[in-house]
Amino acid sequence: MSEVRQIGNIPHSTGTVAPQREEQGGSEQFCAALQQAQCRVKFSAHAQARLQSRHIELDAEALRRVENAVDRAAEKGSRESLLLMDDVALIVSVRNRTVITAIDKESLRENVFTNIDSAVVL
Numbered sequence: 001m002s003e004v005r006q007i008g009n010i011p012h013s014t015g016t017v018a019p020q021r022e023e024q025g026g027s028e029q030f031c032a033a034l035q036q037a038q039c040r041v042k043f044s045a046h047a048q049a050r051l052q053s054r055h056i057e058l059d060a061e062a063l064r065r066v067e068n069a070v071d072r073a074a075e076k077g078s079r080e081s082l083l084l085m086d087d088v089a090l091i092v093s094v095r096n097r098t099v100i101t102a103i104d105k106e107s108l109r110e111n112v113f114t115n116i117d118s119a120v121v122l
Contacts, residue, residue: 030057040067040097047090047099054104056088066090069120070097078118085122089113 041063043051051058058066065085073081073094080100083090087105091113092098103111 030059041070041092042096042098044098044100047101050102054102054107056102056104058088062086065122066092066099069122070094073118073120076118080116080118082113082116082119083122084119091116094118 050056062085066083069083069085070081070092073083073092078094081092081094083092089103089108091100091103093100
């Protein structure tokens with residue numbers, strides 16, 4: 001998979017996009033999709049680091065699925081949710097609409113997730 005590059009923080013209340021470095025190939029498309037999705041779902045610095053270190057790439061469709069899952073969890077009154085999507089697990093602060101961390105398939109084995117009140121399987 002392509003390398004995921006960290007992007008700058010984007011304020012939730014404004015529609016502005018922070019400037020970013022020039023990207024190459026598929027990473028550029030991923031970063032553009034990530035920036036667009038951040039209007040609705042943000043990625044913490046920790047989550048961005050995990051995505052990069054674990055070589056997890058989320059395309060525009062995956063980001064849309066994350067947004068929809070966060071919407072569904074919010075409708076049910078969730079605060080912290082585990083999203084299981086394909087070979088990736090995401091821990092999300094539903095109230096803040098922020099992905100807190102990302103776990104790849106290899107790291108999922110024999111893992112215990114605490115401090116969550118819901119799980120959404122995509």
